[in-house]
Amino acid sequence: MMKREFVMVGNSLTLDFINTRICKQGQVIDLLEGTDDLSEWLECAGLLRYVSGSYAALDAETKQRLFTDFLRVRDVLMELVRDVMASGELTNGHKEQLNEELRKYPCTKQIDGQETDMHIESYYEAAYLPGAIVDNAAFLLTTVSPSKIKKCSNEECILFFYDNSRNASRRWCSMSTCGNRVKVNQHYHRKRGRE
Numbered sequence: 001m002m003k004r005e006f007v008m009v010g011n012s013l014t015l016d017f018i019n020t021r022i023c024k025q026g027q028v029i030d031l032l033e034g035t036d037d038l039s040e041w042l043e044c045a046g047l048l049r050y051v052s053g054s055y056a057a058l059d060a061e062t063k064q065r066l067f068t069d070f071l072r073v074r075d076v077l078m079e080l081v082r083d084v085m086a087s088g089e090l091t092n093g094h095k096e097q098l099n100e101e102l103r104k105y106p107c108t109k110q111i112d113g114q115e116t117d118m119h120i121e122s123y124y125e126a127a128y129l130p131g132a133i134v135d136n137a138a139f140l141l142t143t144v145s146p147s148k149i150k151k152c153s154n155e156e157c158i159l160f161f162y163d164n165s166r167n168a169s170r171r172w173c174s175m176s177t178c179g180n181r182v183k184v185n186q187h188y189h190r191k192r193g194r195e
């Protein structure tokens with residue numbers, strides 16, 4: 001059973017990972033408080049299938065070290081994504097930062113899939129698994145226009161998403177939460193304004 005309700009609205013592994021920090025009633029909540037939370041998120045995000053060897057078989061100390069490294073990578077990527085969004089481009093400095101992270105996590109390439117669906121996949125030893133997210137971030141930031149990486153328009157929300165809608169008009173992490181909440185607020189203010 002999942003103890004945590006993870007938010008998978010980012011259209012991107014990298015942004016979903018950054019979105020493990022959420023904001024509720026003005027308070028930032030970290031959904032990754034320990035190794036068990038991380039294991040659940042990795043499962044939820046489908047990352048465990050890119051581990052060569054067994055993640056479950058890792059000893060507690062290795063899991064703890066891995067957890068710390070995942071959080072470090074999250075900080076690095078969060079800052080990087082914000083910075084790329086602010087500057088509107090992937091600068092040489094950003095590129096170097098990503099390359100530095102990429103160099104830390106060796107992987108093995110394998111051809112997966114059948115017939116027309118064949119593709120190259122990267123597999124990581126468990127201790128290098130953060131590399132899967134770094135790799136995804138490098139792909140996102142080198143292939144997607146920074147203008148399509150957005151923060152939710154609800155000022156109280158800190159979630160990010162990749163807007164792949166046709167006219168790039170997505171504004172909310174989720175229509176059912178932030179989108180509606182803001183609309184309800186505006187409606188309420190309009191009504192009050194008339195009174």
Ligand SMILES: [Zn+2]
Nearest residue numbers: 152157173178
């Ligand atoms: Zn939101």
